Amino acid sequence: xxxxxxxxxxxxxxxxxxxxxxxxxxxxxxxxxxGQPATAKITLSGSFAATGTGHGTDRALVAGLLGxxxxxxxxPDSFALAVEQGLAFTFDKIELKExxxxxxxxxxxxxxxxxxxxxASSLGGGRIMVNKLDGINVNFNGDSPTxxxxxxxxxGHVAEVTSMLSHKSVNIATMQLYRNHRGGxxxxxxxxxxxxxxxxxxxxxxxxGVIKVTYxxxxx
Numbered sequence: 001x002x003x004x005x006x007x008x009x010x011x012x013x014x015x016x017x018x019x020x021x022x023x024x025x026x027x028x029x030x031x032x033x034x035g036q037p038a039t040a041k042i043t044l045s046g047s048f049a050a051t052g053t054g055h056g057t058d059r060a061l062v063a064g065l066l067g068x069x070x071x072x073x074x075x076p077d078s079f080a081l082a083v084e085q086g087l088a089f090t091f092d093k094i095e096l097k098e099x100x101x102x103x104x105x106x107x108x109x110x111x112x113x114x115x116x117x118x119x120a121s122s123l124g125g126g127r128i129m130v131n132k133l134d135g136i137n138v139n140f141n142g143d144s145p146t147x148x149x150x151x152x153x154x155x156g157h158v159a160e161v162t163s164m165l166s167h168k169s170v171n172i173a174t175m176q177l178y179r180n181h182r183g184g185x186x187x188x189x190x191x192x193x194x195x196x197x198x199x200x201x202x203x204x205x206x207x208x209g210v211i212k213v214t215y216x217x218x219x220x
Contacts, residue, residue: 021102021122022048022057023075026064028130028142029106029118032214037108040065040089046101048122049093061104062089070126086111099131116214133214136187137178144173144191148214149204153179153186157209161188164204170194185211 030037040062048057056076063078066085074081082089096103100121109115119132130140133148140146151157158177165172171193179186195217205213 019056019060019075020070020126021124021128022052022060022104023064023068023070023072024126024128024142025104025118025120025122026061026106027067027069028064028128028216029108029116029120030065030067031142031216032118032130032133032148033108033110033116034114034214035110036067036085037065037087038111039109040087041092041107042089043092043094043105043107045094045096045099045103045105048102048104049095057104058091061106062087065089065106065108100129103131133187134212136180136185138187138189139176140174140189140191142216144193145195146216147188147190147192147196147201148216149188149190149210150212150214151186151188151207152209152211153181153183154209157186157207158188160207161190161204164200165190165192165196168197168200170196 042061044052044057052058059078060075062082063072063075065087066078066081068075068078102122104120106118117134118130120128120130122128128141130138130142132138134150138148149161162172172190173193174191176189177186196215201213201215204210
């Protein structure tokens with residue numbers, strides 16, 4: 001246990017789960033997208049939907065999408081700042097069965113046409129868990145460099161990715177593999193101890209059978 005576990009995050013309140021965690025969800029979604037979104041459709045579930053407005057969850061999510069961190073004093077003004085920066089956003093509510101009570105779905109797109117759907121939950125104390133990317137289960141917290149490879153479920157892709165990481169002296173901390181069905185759509189989620197070089201990510205994205213490469217670096 002460290003001092004953060006006892007005192008909680010440095011943040012603009014009022015709630016570590018509804019505010020600080022929501023900022024982190026927005027920020028990590030932005031980083032996974034690879035930059036500033038131009039549009040954001042945000043859907044809230046559970047406690048986020050019921051009490052999020054009073055706790056500033058909506059403003060916190062938008063603040064994170066603008067690149068703010070939980071201690072940024074501009075969080076309460078995020079709606080106005082989003083308008084200034086060209087981020088168009090909407091909010092809706094949904095009841096997600098078997099999801100964490102503090103859950104948000106963010107459907108994002110950049111001006112250049114890159115799209116991403118992130119489902120994430122706020123666990124308390126500013127901690128979060130990314131549950132789904134583009135509808136595929138992933139489950140990672142964003143505290144380490146994280147590589148997500150979307151590919152066709154074919155032999156050899158796992159070996160190509162792990163061999164590349166070894167060649168770049170990047171150590172694998174955890175690895176999760178998912179697929180929708182045999183021979184269908186597959187996802188690798190790899191948390192690493194070191195950042196992955198940009199040229200390696202570009203190489204991965206050009207491999208035959210690789211649909212999309214998403215990377216979350218170690219920047220906090």
